[in-house]
Amino acid sequence: MLSGTATAQALPGDALETLAEHGVTALRHGSDLVTLQAEGVRHDFVLAHYTGAGMPPAALLDHARSAGLPVLLALASTSSRLAKTLAEENLHWVDLAGNASIRVPGLRVAIQGRPPVTVPSRYVVSAAFRPAGLQVLLAVLVMSQDRIPKLRSLADAAGVSLGAAQAAVADLRRHGYVDGDQLTRTGELLDRWVAAYGTHDSDRWIVGTYEGEPEWWTDAEAFRTDAACLGGEAAADAMGLPLRSLTGIVYSDDLPTRVIRFGRLRRANSGNVQLRHKFWSLPDEGWLAPSPLIYAELLKSGDGRRAEIAQEMRESDAILRSLRD
Structure with missing residues (x-):
């Protein structure tokens, strides 16, 4: 938990630290929740992390909103145009220069016009x-x-x-x-x-696209035989999450002939199944892609329902649960 003086390496920490000069204390809880308090008023926010140049992907903001709390966005710098866009999206924000716009009952901070500061090298x-x-x-x-x-x-x-x-x-x-x-x-x-x-441009891994009927992915043995892995929303469906899959990803080093044959997949320019190069070789892996990758794919889609499923997955998957500190 962080208060006022965030550790030097916490990505949103420098921006949150600037709130202290406005009489607001920031208390971090894990990686994606922060409590702001001032004069006895406390409000919880989902914290959208600064991730490099530009804003986080829309999928991350959807994911944050799914928690049912207001979103606080920590940025390197904020132009007047960007500030207007954030206001239209009902997003609260703070940047490294101390500019901020936070408007919740009992807590209002509105500072704009401060020049951008040099972005710490760790954000590059x-x-x-x-x-x-x-x-x-x-x-x-x-x-x-x-x-x-x-x-x-x-x-x-x-x-x-x-x-x-x-x-x-x-x-x-x-x-x-x-x-x-x-x-x-x-x-x-x-x-x-x-x-x-x-x-990231994940299209660099796409080998081809196919069209498949519902439940084309259900033969786990076909994936094991082909040394292929299932990803995307079909993988979430296979994990038992409440999502009826319409699309999916097959990761494979070679053409997964058994998967294609069982699923009756047929080549299509804009099909619902992507075949991608499998860029990992993890020990003791099963027929599903690594859970952090499935989680990221759900969020990258930008779909609100998939973001909700991603949050459920973060709570239920053993690997994702272990990544909390």
């Missing part, structure tokens, strides 16, 4: 959040069990070079996510990975 998109680093970070989130795996194991699991794995881990260490061999602030790290994945 760095090795861990570039394409190869995202692959490494997915392996870290799935394999870590609170400790960073050996570099060779990470490189193999992420499908990247040893040098790329080393650079990503070194970057995580610089940002305070690794202390010794211990993984820290895992909830924040998951949120930042999801946000970075949300802005």
Whole structure:
């Protein structure tokens, strides 16, 4: 929990810290909830993390709203045009310069016009959040069990070079996510990975698109035979979450002939099934894609119902539940 003086590495921390000069204390709870209090008034907000240049993806904002609390957006800087857009979207916000607009019963902060400050270097998109680093970070989130795996194991699991794995881990260490061999602030790290994945061009992994009838994905043995993994909303459906899948993703190194044959998938330019290159090779993996990836795919869709399902998944999935600190 943070109060007033956030730790130096907390991504929204510098912006929240500026609220102290307005008599507002910020209390962080985990990675995505903050309580603002002033003169005996307290309000909880879902905190949308700053994720690099520009705003977080719309899917993350939808996810935050699904919690039933007002959204507080922490930004590097806020132009007058952006401030107007945020007001139209009923979003509360604060930036690194101390500009802020927060209007809830008993708590009102309205500061605009302060010039942007130099963005701390830790906000620059760095090795861990570039394409190869995202692959490494997915392996870290799935394999870590609170400790960073050996570099060779990470490189193999992420499908990247040893040098790329080393650079990503070194970057995580610089940002305070690794202390010794211990993984820290895992909830924040998951949120930042999801946000970075949300802005990433995942089309680079698409091999083809297919059309499939309902329940095309239900033969788990076909996926195991093809060494393929199911992702997207079909994977959420397969996990027992209350979502009737219309679309899905098949991750595979080679053409998944058994999956295609069982599902009666047929080539289509804009089909409901994407075939993507499988960019990981995790130990003891099953026929479903890694849960952080499924979670990120649901949020990236920008659909409100999928965002609700993603939140349910974060509460029910063992790996996601472990990533809370």
